[in-house]
Amino acid sequence: xxxxxxxxxxxxxxxxxxxxxxxxxxxxxxxxxxxxxxxxxxxxxxxxxxxxxxxxxxxxxxxxxxxxxxxxxxxxxxxxxxxxxxxxxxxxxxxxxxxxxxxxxxxxxxxxxxxxxxxxxxxxxxxxxxxxxxxxxxxxxx
Amino acid sequence: xxxxxxxxxxxxxxxxxxxxxxxxxxxxxxxxxxxxxxxxxxxxxxxxxxxxxxxxxxxxxxxxxxxxxxxxxxxxxxxxxxxxxxxxxxxxxxx
Numbered sequence: 001x002x003x004x005x006x007x008x009x010x011x012x013x014x015x016x017x018x019x020x021x022x023x024x025x026x027x028x029x030x031x032x033x034x035x036x037x038x039x040x041x042x043x044x045x046x047x048x049x050x051x052x053x054x055x056x057x058x059x060x061x062x063x064x065x066x067x068x069x070x071x072x073x074x075x076x077x078x079x080x081x082x083x084x085x086x087x088x089x090x091x092x093x094x095x096x097x098x099x100x101x102x103x104x105x106x107x108x109x110x111x112x113x114x115x116x117x118x119x120x121x122x123x124x125x126x127x128x129x130x131x132x133x134x135x136x137x138x139x140x141x142x
Numbered sequence: 143x144x145x146x147x148x149x150x151x152x153x154x155x156x157x158x159x160x161x162x163x164x165x166x167x168x169x170x171x172x173x174x175x176x177x178x179x180x181x182x183x184x185x186x187x188x189x190x191x192x193x194x195x196x197x198x199x200x201x202x203x204x205x206x207x208x209x210x211x212x213x214x215x216x217x218x219x220x221x222x223x224x225x226x227x228x229x230x231x232x233x234x235x236x237x
Contacts, residue, residue, distance in 0.1 A: 004180040040145040048153050055160075068179035069167040076163050080156030084149050091145045119163075125182040126170045 005066030018059035018071075021078050025053020036101060040088035052081035072122040075115055082112045 005011065028034055029050040041049060055077035062070035089105040092098040176182040224230040 005178045006180060041149055042146060045146070045149050045153065048157075049149075052153075052156075066178050068182065069171050069174075073160070073164040073167040076156050076159040080152060080160065083152045083156060087145060087148045087152060122179070125176075125179070125186050126166055126174070128166050128169075 011064050011066060014071075015060045015064035018056045018063050018074075018078065021053050021056025021081060022060070023056075025050050025056070025081060028053070034085075034088070035098065036088040036092040037085065039097070040091050041084070045084075049081055049084050052077045052084070055081075068122055068125075072119065072126065075119040075122075079112055079115045079119070082108055082115060086112060 028037060029046065033046075037046065037049070055074045059071050059074035059078060062068070062074065086105065086108045089101045089108060093101050093105055174182065176185050221230075
């Protein structure tokens with residue numbers, strides 16, 4: 001964390017947000033599995049989903065400490081956890097098993113979109129390996 | 143396509159994206175001088191401003207060229223008018 005990190009309130013809010021992925025995943029896997037996920041996922045998929053959700057603890061620490069590169073790396077995992085849940089809810093809504101989950105479906109899609117937006121916002125600041133390779137080749141050509 | 147396949151696809155695609163993001167973050171940590179997101183954004187703005195400045199120089203150069211072309215166009219108009227009237231005036235000095 002440096003003097004030039006984002007404001008404290010922003011880091012706290014984002015840290016709490018990311019931590020909720022860990023808590024949600026823990027609740028889902030160890031305490032009470034959502035019916036939609038129980039219907040859609042087999043045990044291996046459930047374990048993978050748990051790992052994706054668990055990455056939230058790394059992201060929360062990174063957000064709190066202002067380590068934007070680590071946060072950038074963990075966002076796709078959290079997005080994967082969210083999208084798997086979206087798929088599971090879509091399944092129960094579409095099959096008429098539980099149409100009341102429609103609200104959760106829209107909220108989860110909103111969460112996925114916010115995560116994606118945050119990832120692209122950070123991505124703008126970074127050079128991808130391919131982009132670097134291209135730059136290096138251009139440098140050689142000059 | 144069953145819901146199980148969809149979940150597997152999501153896990154595969156976004157799992158690979160996670161790996162790619164980890165590699166990208168690692169590569170950037172080796173070469174990126176900025177210590178924080180705010181610094182990285184400031185650096186991005188500086189780079190952006192440099193590009194804008196470079197483009198402004200190019201625009202200025204192009205504007206000068208357009209001015210020269212407009213003057214040349216005026217010159218040709220005078221010539222054409224003279225030829226049309228049959229009173230070819232003394233040819234104005236070339237720019």
